[in-house]
Each structure stands twice: as structure tokens, then as C-alpha cells.
Amino acid sequence: MRDFFLTHEDRAFRAEVRTFMSRELAPKVNLIERDQDFSAQLALVRVLGQAGYLKLMFPDLYRGALPKPGLTHAVIVSEEAAYLNYAFETTIATALSCAYPIHRFARESLRERYLLPILEGRSLGSVCMTEPSVGSDSAGMETRIRFDEEAGEWVVSGVKRYISNASKANVYIVWGVTDPDLPPQKGLTAVLIPAHAKGLTFPRLYDFVGRRGSIVGEVAMDEVRVPGENLLGEVNGGFNIMLSAFNFERVILGGSGLGVARAAFDIACQHAQSRVSFGQKLGQKQLIWDMIAQMSWKIDAAELLTHRAAKMYDSGIGGKDLMREASQAKLVATETAVFCADRTVQILGGDGVTRQYGKAEQLYRDARTLPIVGGTSEMCKYLIASREMPSLRLNL
Numbered sequence: 001m002r003d004f005f006l007t008h009e010d011r012a013f014r015a016e017v018r019t020f021m022s023r024e025l026a027p028k029v030n031l032i033e034r035d036q037d038f039s040a041q042l043a044l045v046r047v048l049g050q051a052g053y054l055k056l057m058f059p060d061l062y063r064g065a066l067p068k069p070g071l072t073h074a075v076i077v078s079e080e081a082a083y084l085n086y087a088f089e090t091t092i093a094t095a096l097s098c099a100y101p102i103h104r105f106a107r108e109s110l111r112e113r114y115l116l117p118i119l120e121g122r123s124l125g126s127v128c129m130t131e132p133s134v135g136s137d138s139a140g141m142e143t144r145i146r147f148d149e150e151a152g153e154w155v156v157s158g159v160k161r162y163i164s165n166a167s168k169a170n171v172y173i174v175w176g177v178t179d180p181d182l183p184p185q186k187g188l189t190a191v192l193i194p195a196h197a198k199g200l201t202f203p204r205l206y207d208f209v210g211r212r213g214s215i216v217g218e219v220a221m222d223e224v225r226v227p228g229e230n231l232l233g234e235v236n237g238g239f240n241i242m243l244s245a246f247n248f249e250r251v252i253l254g255g256s257g258l259g260v261a262r263a264a265f266d267i268a269c270q271h272a273q274s275r276v277s278f279g280q281k282l283g284q285k286q287l288i289w290d291m292i293a294q295m296s297w298k299i300d301a302a303e304l305l306t307h308r309a310a311k312m313y314d315s316g317i318g319g320k321d322l323m324r325e326a327s328q329a330k331l332v333a334t335e336t337a338v339f340c341a342d343r344t345v346q347i348l349g350g351d352g353v354t355r356q357y358g359k360a361e362q363l364y365r366d367a368r369t370l371p372i373v374g375g376t377s378e379m380c381k382y383l384i385a386s387r388e389m390p391s392l393r394l395n396l
């Protein structure tokens with residue numbers, strides 16, 4: 001049985017979101033993928049916000065029909081969006097990854113200014129951790145954040161790269177070193193930078209193999225000044241904010257992986273049941289059965305792990321207690337997306353690698369970024385193993 005962890009209410013919500021996505025997103029996927037029309041995405045984000053789907057993670061702000069909205073429902077939205085178009089799903093998932101720390105760690109005045117516009121789909125957010133010389137190894141961050149006592153302002157200098165929604169977001173959460181003398185996990189701070197801040201520029205946008213239509217670029221900060229109140233959490237408390245943001249992001253990425261995997265699997269099953277080869281349906285060949293069976297159980301495993309992590313979060317489990325489960329969900333769902341997209345291309349043969357015959361080739365390209373973003377598969381494995389062997393220090 002699919003959806004085993006979901007309640008009757010969760011399933012009804014999924015049906016509602018699926019209808020919503022086929023009405024609103026499905027007609028726009030060509031504009032996003034082929035024409036790379038970002039204004040089409042912005043219009044969709046607005047519709048999604050108006051429907052209340054961006055507030056699911058924030059029960060105090062949510063005003064929709066669900067009595068207990070939560071991460072489970074946000075994952076459902078991600079899965080259904082990614083099923084139709086992964087690029088669009090990354091635009092909203094990134095905005096939510098920015099909204100989440102603002103909701104939890106920002107001063108009230110900033111929440112009012114920046115949070116509601118994101119959750120109502122009127123603006124976008126972005127999170128900036130990765131740098132040219134630092135990706136997985138965030139300890140080596142070179143961005144510097146210092147406090148100018150006289151002006152009462154934070155001053156930020158550095159370059160971030162591979163930043164989703166760069167140049168399109170209205171607000172950026174930036175992590176940097178405030179105290180280089182402390183161990184890296186203790187000397188990081190996060191601040192909010194509005195898009196109009198002087199000294200904030202976007203020198204380059206990247207062209208990726210997949211996720212076409214999403215915007216990913218460089219964010220450069222040259223002595224950018226923001227008011228003291230733009231601090232998130234505490235000074236030198238940035239690492240813990242990063243940890244909790246990663247838990248949230250990884251469970252959402254479980255939903256993204258599931259959406260892409262399911263989209264590929266449906267194409268494979270449909271093709272295997274209709275294409276005739278050597279006088280029989282392709283799906284009657286045992287080698288094809290093997291591929292279908294493997295995709296099937298991998299998707300179910302990914303779904304169970306993702307829904308378990310989301311339900312754990314919704315029951316109040318977080319921080320280090322969710323790290324293993326969130327990492328497992330992200331690891332298995334994103335690797336499953338790559339596996340399913342690859343096997344689907346194989347089952348389709350020439351049609352699988354041709355733009356003229358459907359979407360398999362797009363899913364193949366889209367899937368490949370999934371095990372890289374939000375903590376690579378290797379990093380997720382380290383985190384999982386470190387929780388299983390608590391007596392050993394994580395040795396990267």
C-alpha cells in the first residue's frame with residue numbers, strides 16, 4: 001500500500017493539491033522548461049501563496065482547511081509540484097528554506113517585513129551558504145560578518161555561489177564567520193540581507209544540465225551593511241540555524257526526489273505496457289520486470305522514509321534527533337530519482353533520449369542535481385553513520 005504513513009486527511013489533501021497542480025502548473029511547464037520564462041513561475045508562486053500552500057509549515061499563520069498543517073503537507077506539495085516540474089518546485093522549496101529560519105529565528109519586526117510576503121507568494125527568499133572554495137565543508141567559510149558598534153550595523157563581505165533564486169529573491173539569508181578564533185561550528189552567524197542593500201550584486205547566473213527555468217547564481221557582498229536587528233538568532237549561533245534548516249530542507253528534498261522518481265516510473269510503466277518488441281509487450285520481458293520491480297520498491301522505500309521523517313518533525317522531534325531520519329529520506333529519495341530516471345530512459349530506448357518524445361530526457365537531466373543539493377549523498381551517509389556510532393567523532 002502506498003501512502004501508508006498518511007492519514008485519511010493527508011490523502012484528501014494530496015488529492016486536492018494534485019488537482020490544483022494539474023490546473024495551475026501543468027499548463028505552464030513548457031513556459032518554464034523550454035522558454036525559461038521566470039515570470040510564469042512568479043505568477044504561479046503567487047497563486048500557490050494565495051491558496052495558503054506556502055504556510056503549511058507555519059501553523060500560527062496558516063488559515064486553511066487543515067486542522068493540523070505541517071511538514072507532511074509541505075512535502076506533499078513538493079512531491080506533487082516536482083512530479084510536474086522540478087525546476088518550479090525548487091523555486092518554492094528555496095523560498096520556504098528561507099522562510100523557515102526567519103519564522104524561527106528572526107526578530108518580530110523582520111518577520112513582519114519579510115516572512116508574510118514570502119508565504120503569501122508575493123516575494124521570494126534565498127539561502128546563501130555555499131562559496132567558491134567551500135561546499136560540503138562549511139567550516140572553511142570565507143564570508144566575513146562584523147558588527148560596526150558605532151553604526152549599530154552588521155557588515156558583510158564575501159562571495160556565495162550556486163545560490164538558488166539569486167537575483168530574483170527579495171531577501172537573502174547569508175552565513176558568515178563572525179569569530180575566526182572560535183572553532184568553525186561556534187563562530188558562524190546568519191544575517192538577513194534585503195535585495196536592495198548597497199554592495200549586494202549578482203555577478204553570474206549558471207546554466208545547468210537540468211532544472212531548466214530555475215535561477216541559480218552567484219551572490220557577492222562588498223561591505224554590505226544591514227541594521228543590527230537583521231541578525232538571525234544569536235551572534236555565533238549560525239551553525240545551529242544551519243542544522244535545523246538542513247533537517248527541514250532534507251525532508252522537503254525527499255518530496256522532490258519522490259516527485260521526480262514517480263514521474264519517471266509512470267512513463268516507464270506506461271511504455272512497457274504499450275510498446276511491442278519481439279512480438280510481445282516490452283513489459284512482459286523479464287529484464288524489464290526487473291527494472292520495474294526495482295523502481296517500485298525503491299520508490300516505496302523512499303516514500304516511507306520521507307513520510308516518517310515528516311511525521312517525526314510534525315510530532316515535535318527535531319535537531320539532532322531528526323538528523324539521521326532526514327538524511328536517510330533525502331539520500332534514498334534523491335538517489336531513487338536518479339535511478340528511476342536512468343532506468344526509464346533505458347526502457348524507452350531512443351525515445352528516452354529524444355526531446356520530441358516526452359519528458360524522460362528532462363527527468364534524467366533534472367534528477368542529477370538532487371543528490372548534490374542540500375547536502376550531497378556522501379554527506380548524508382556520514383551523518384547517518386555518525387548517529388549510528390555515537391562514540392566516534394564524525395571524521396570528514
Ligand SMILES: Cc1cc2nc3c(=O)[nH]c(=O)nc-3n(C[C@H](O)[C@H](O)[C@H](O)COP(=O)(O)OP(=O)(O)OC[C@H]3O[C@@H](n4cnc5c(N)ncnc54)[C@H](O)[C@@H]3O)c2cc1C
Pocket residue numbers: 094127128129130134135136137161162163164165208211216369372373374375376377378379396
Ligand atoms: C542546482 C544547484 C542549486 C543550489 N542551490 C544552493 C542554494 O540555494 N544555497 C546554497 O548555499 N547552496 C546551493 N547549492 C550548492 C550545493 O549545496 C553544493 O553544491 C553542495 O553542498 C556540494 O558542494 P560543492 O559543490 O562545493 O562540492 P564539494 O563539497 O566540493 O564536493 C564535491 C564532491 O566531493 C564529495 N566530498 C566532499 N567531501 C567529502 C568527504 N569528506 N568524503 C567523501 N566525499 C566528499 C561530495 O559529496 C561531492 O560528491 C546548489 C547547488 C546546485 C547544483
